[in-house]
Amino acid sequence: MNLGIEIGGTKLQVVTGTGTTIQQHFRYPVDKAQGANGILRQIDEAIRQVTEPLETVGVGFGGPVDTHTGQIATSHQIAGWSGLNLTAWLRERTAAAPVRVENDANVAALGEALHGAGRQFRQVFYVTLGSGVGGGMVIDGNIYHGVPPGETEIGHIRLDKSGKTVESVCSGWAVDQEIRRAIADLSSDSILKQLVGSATAGEARFLREAFDRGDPTAGQIFERLADDLAFGLSHVVHLLHPDVIVLGGGLSLTGEPLRAAVESNLPHYIMGAFQPGPAVRLAELGENAVPIGALNLSSK
Numbered sequence: 001m002n003l004g005i006e007i008g009g010t011k012l013q014v015v016t017g018t019g020t021t022i023q024q025h026f027r028y029p030v031d032k033a034q035g036a037n038g039i040l041r042q043i044d045e046a047i048r049q050v051t052e053p054l055e056t057v058g059v060g061f062g063g064p065v066d067t068h069t070g071q072i073a074t075s076h077q078i079a080g081w082s083g084l085n086l087t088a089w090l091r092e093r094t095a096a097a098p099v100r101v102e103n104d105a106n107v108a109a110l111g112e113a114l115h116g117a118g119r120q121f122r123q124v125f126y127v128t129l130g131s132g133v134g135g136g137m138v139i140d141g142n143i144y145h146g147v148p149p150g151e152t153e154i155g156h157i158r159l160d161k162s163g164k165t166v167e168s169v170c171s172g173w174a175v176d177q178e179i180r181r182a183i184a185d186l187s188s189d190s191i192l193k194q195l196v197g198s199a200t201a202g203e204a205r206f207l208r209e210a211f212d213r214g215d216p217t218a219g220q221i222f223e224r225l226a227d228d229l230a231f232g233l234s235h236v237v238h239l240l241h242p243d244v245i246v247l248g249g250g251l252s253l254t255g256e257p258l259r260a261a262v263e264s265n266l267p268h269y270i271m272g273a274f275q276p277g278p279a280v281r282l283a284e285l286g287e288n289a290v291p292i293g294a295l296n297l298s299s300k
Contacts, residue, residue, distance in 0.1 A: 001052040003094065004294030005043065005059045006104060009077030009131055012039055014046035015291040016054075020115045022291065024050060036080030040089070047093055057090050057099040058297030060107030060290040064149035070101040073149040076132070098298040103151050104128075104290050106143045108283075109136025111293030112246050117281040121243035125236055126283070127154055129229075129251035133167040137240060144240075152240075157232050166232035170225060172204050172250045178224075179203040182217050191215035208254040222254075226261030233262070234269035237277055248283030255282065 001023070006013040014026040026046040031038050047054075063081065064073040070087020087099045102110075109118075109126035118124030124138045133155030137144035144152065155167035168174055180203055183193040192215045195206040210218035233245055247259060263280035270277050285292055 001050070001054055002295045002298065003047070003050065003054045003057045003096065004291045004297075005057070006107075006290035006294065007039060007059065008062045008104065008290075009075070012042050013287075013291050014043060015288075015295065016050055016052070017295055019296065020292055022288065022295075025291075030078065032078055036075070036078055036084065039078065044093065054094045054096045055098075056298035057094055057096045058107070058294035059086060059090070059099075059101040060104035060294050061086065061101055062104045064151070065101050065103055066148040067100070067102055067145055068148060070099065072101075100297040102143065102297065103134065103136070103149075105134030106136035106151060107293035107297065108248055108285075108289040109138045109246070109293070110141075110143055110296060111285050111289045111291075112248065112283050113138035114141060114296055115292055116284040116289065117246045118244050121279075123240070123242040124244055124246060125152070125233075125240060125242040125278075126246045126248055127229075127233070127236075128249035129170060129172065129247065130249035131172055133171050133249075135236070137242065152236070154232060154236060157235055159228060159231060166229065170229045170232065170251075172202075175204040175207065175221065175225060175251060176202060178221055179207065182221065186217060190217065192218050204251060204254075208257065211254075211257055222257055222261060225251075226258060227265050230262050230265035231269050233266060237266070237270050237274055241274065242278050244279045244281055246281050246283050248285075248289055252283055 001016050004015045010030050012028040015022045016024040028042045063075040071085045072081045075081040086101045090099050105128050112118045112126050113124040126136045128134045135152040135154035137152045157166050186193045191213050192210040196203050207218055259282050266277045
């Protein structure tokens, strides 16, 4: 039996199973005030409920890690992680021989490459559009690694010299803020404004419906988002030239309009020899991308 763990800034998932089969699934909200210790207590609680011996443990962690040692470099969202050797901590509690700790975007990339939207391709680049923006590259079923703790950090690619990054304009939080600013100046008959209503967070979840209903502001935001994302991904194409780019994370749930717009805009920013560019696909594993990737870490 394998154990897979996803440690994020808003949720913790702990699963048991093999391949794509999840047998036990524990999901916890993350309390930022409790810091890393609160998450470790939740992991302990889940492990105590596992009924079968654990052979392997895989972790997708929301931040840079040293994949050789399992030591956490830092978390940009939750305090208390810096310097913790998570591999050693998990070995003490599970007695599992292989314990691997990876950045969560790498683990999601592995899940999608092996069992999701990238399973028919050799070279898979995965970008997660969530509260932040992360990336992972899988080649022939193996995660690509830079020198620790460096990885394929597409979110930190600069789009100009002002400091504008992919993450600062293409993350879920960035789109939430963009919608918030936009609807402040719109009249009450705006479809997007009506859908958002009194919501003060997660406004991006209303973008797709507003777009489908022909709201012009939603269309403008979609166009801007897809164009900036395509420009950022053009650097991935020039450096790594993957077979496919997989869009994951919460914003990818806006679905086909975003995928199609990114695929349409991408060729404008890549050199002629690379035309028409890689395929662009939507992630297929949803919220289970990291847990499924984590279950498969030990075999890669």
